[in-house]
Amino acid sequence: MIDDILEIKPVLSQPKDVVIISHRNPDGDAIGSSLAMSDYLKSMGHFVKCILPSEYPENFEWMEGVESFMIYDLKPDSCLKAIQQADLIVCLDFNSLDRIDKMGVAVSENQKAFKFLMDHHLDPEPFADYYYCDDQSSSTCELVYRFISDMGHETEISDAMAEAIYTGIITDTGSFHHATNPLIFRMIGSLKERGLDDTSLQNNIFNNQTEKQMRLLGYCLSKRLVVKKEEGIGLVYLTRRDYQNFDIQRGDTEGIINHVLKIRDVKLAAFITAQPKIVKLSLRSKGEISVQALARDHFNGGGHFNASGGYMHSSLGNVIDKFWEFAPSYVK
Ligand code: 5GP
């Protein structure tokens, strides 16, 4: 669902108080798309604030501009005030307002603001005035690039914007392993022609783990991995005690699930963790297996066909039991 660019051009033609919001537990795409859109809108003369529901992982501290993010968990009142005062609200990389917690209510209640949703998840919720949504897109960062091109400003993409866009595409496609399409290769080609230093970005993104993160990965694979070969399913779980013992912080568990999917016999992978208030699930699959359906039908969640997530208010043991009860029927 991509609305006509002519509908948004007049909205952007006058300076506005803009708030850009992305999702909880922000990943490279949430952070990259926010930073690139922020720089773009600032270059058009708008006043822009970027808000995230929760903090970004330390692994992204190298990105230009991240220090200016407002974090709802740290300063809820100033974030809500910014949303109330905004006359343009740009929502990036999520498809329904419940993904941004209490800020979702503030977004609904601000009747004067023009609402712009840019996203690549399935089934965007109808809350916006303008949609730039495509579930065939690799990432929201790809959509940012396409949007800027549609606006006629492709050549004005700055180095910092290019780096932010590249980071979102690389992280959301797992380094071009999935969710790829011909367009992203052309985009990256044209960014490279204009000087993008992808080698050093690759180092920043991937060769940037802490020793603790690597040891945690080892622990997960040696002590917390369950593979049911006959079902084609692999699962890694972490208990509350694991969180304490390893002093696990935001971002430390990023990417662990991808290692489960590397196993030849695994077609559906799960990473189930006991968080302070909820049990969180991350789900990944190969080929024609919809983890989006599994997350939606049984775990209050959703996402993409091959990468989804959800949560439950229950014990870790119950959630793992429920997972083994329902997941096998989704593996064809
Ligand atoms: P991750 O496993 O990396 O946390 O999330 C993978 C995908 O699933 C993301 O695209 C994210 O939007 C989606 N997702 C993760 N958790 C939830 C959730 O609780 N609800 C919904 N609707 N989507 C989720």
Ligand code: MN
């Ligand atoms: Mn994304």
